[in-house]
Amino acid sequence: MGASKLSGMQKQVLSLYRGFLRAARSKPTEDRKRIEMIVSTEFRHNSKEVDRKNFQYIEYLLRLGTKQLDQLKSPDIVSLSSVKVVASKT
Amino acid sequence: MAFGLIGRVVGTKPSRLSTAARLIPARWTSTGSEAQSKASSGGGGENLKTFQIYRWNPDNPGKPELQDYKIDLKDCGPMVLDALIKIKNEMDPSLTFRRSCREGICGSCAMNIDGCNGLACLTKIECGSKETTITPLPHMFVIKDLVVDMTNFYNQYKSIEPWLKRKTPASVPGKEILQSKKDRAKLDGMYECILCACCSTSCPSYWWNPESYLGPAALLHANRWISDSRDEYTKERLEAIDDEFKLYRCHTILNCARACPKGLNPGKQITHIKQLQQSG
Numbered sequence: 001m002g003a004s005k006l007s008g009m010q011k012q013v014l015s016l017y018r019g020f021l022r023a024a025r026s027k028p029t030e031d032r033k034r035i036e037m038i039v040s041t042e043f044r045h046n047s048k049e050v051d052r053k054n055f056q057y058i059e060y061l062l063r064l065g066t067k068q069l070d071q072l073k074s075p076d077i078v079s080l081s082s083v084k085v086v087a088s089k090t
Numbered sequence: 091m092a093f094g095l096i097g098r099v100v101g102t103k104p105s106r107l108s109t110a111a112r113l114i115p116a117r118w119t120s121t122g123s124e125a126q127s128k129a130s131s132g133g134g135g136e137n138l139k140t141f142q143i144y145r146w147n148p149d150n151p152g153k154p155e156l157q158d159y160k161i162d163l164k165d166c167g168p169m170v171l172d173a174l175i176k177i178k179n180e181m182d183p184s185l186t187f188r189r190s191c192r193e194g195i196c197g198s199c200a201m202n203i204d205g206c207n208g209l210a211c212l213t214k215i216e217c218g219s220k221e222t223t224i225t226p227l228p229h230m231f232v233i234k235d236l237v238v239d240m241t242n243f244y245n246q247y248k249s250i251e252p253w254l255k256r257k258t259p260a261s262v263p264g265k266e267i268l269q270s271k272k273d274r275a276k277l278d279g280m281y282e283c284i285l286c287a288c289c290s291t292s293c294p295s296y297w298w299n300p301e302s303y304l305g306p307a308a309l310l311h312a313n314r315w316i317s318d319s320r321d322e323y324t325k326e327r328l329e330a331i332d333d334e335f336k337l338y339r340c341h342t343i344l345n346c347a348r349a350c351p352k353g354l355n356p357g358k359q360i361t362h363i364k365q366l367q368q369s370g
Contacts, residue, residue: 054152056146056151059231060232063231063239
């Protein structure tokens with residue numbers, strides 16, 4: 001298994017991830033796969049890139065994720081899509 | 091605000107009005123160039139003022155910092171919002187803040203200036219060489235730089251059901267519900283609220299219980315609907331907020347009345363609700 005005892009923040013992240021996967025289950029199959037793919041890539045990328053002690057940023061991402069999850073839960077929303085943006089330094 | 095500009099460069103004002111109809115990007119640059127051309131023709135000598143502004147970028151997240159910017163007050167408008175726009179135009183385009191009407195009616199530019207909450211478009215830049223510190227509204231989650239997350243605040247406003255509720259239909263169907271001048275006067279001091287959140291974010295009680303305490307702004311609006319003579323759900327409204335946390339976290343600290351940029355007194359309205367609860 002993972003860490004022996006998960007901190008409160010880690011539990012929040014995991015419950016957000018579970019929430020996304022549950023919301024994905026209520027959507028049509030094709031969109032469901034796309035949602036699962038996007039969400040899992042995002043979470044895995046952040047878990048590697050973000051410093052474990054950067055609480056402010058992690059809380060910011062949690063709030064952002066919760067808002068997006070609330071939007072996704074609505075029955076009118078069909079699917080998620082993502083665009084890769086390369087930030088230019090101009 | 092218009093009176094303060096009479097003594098200053100009058101040339102900038104017409105240009106602002108003419109560019110108001112154009113796209114926002116054009117408006118940013120025209121104000122800056124106009125001000126600069128006027129300043130070069132003015133007298134010599136600079137009047138530099140340092141602004142320390144809270145910066146935090148979610149795209150490059152690190153620790154939030156106070157960044158210094160020097161502004162020449164001779165070619166800048168009198169209000170803090172003018173300084174922020176000048177910094178964004180000329181020095182650092184990545185500075186992020188909310189703004190809309192620039193006349194103190196929309197409530198978008200609410201922020202903490204030198205320790206006091208207020209609207210940037212209504213707060214004059216203090217003369218003198220002291221540094222001005224600009225930070226976002228206290229104890230609110232920061233989205234970027236001076237922009238804060240207002241969703242909790244708006245949800246609390248929504249929760250008091252700020253619309254007219256009636257049990258009986260109007261006496262003349264299709265026409266407005268009549269109200270005497272005296273009854274309308276009861277709403278003065280409450281309807282002017284622009285939901286800028288300056289009062290709620292200045293209340294220490296709201297800092298410690300933001301999710302359960304409604305805050306001065308929402309309670310002011312609750313009183314606005316309770317006092318409205320046309321509304322027939324007064325008893326239900328009073329019962330809905332008759333809660334240990336929703337209403338009675340208020341300990342009449344009265345920071346709200348001090349912070350309100352429109353000069354309203356939310357503390358007084360909360361006391362009125364408490365009195366109604368007592369007698370009802």
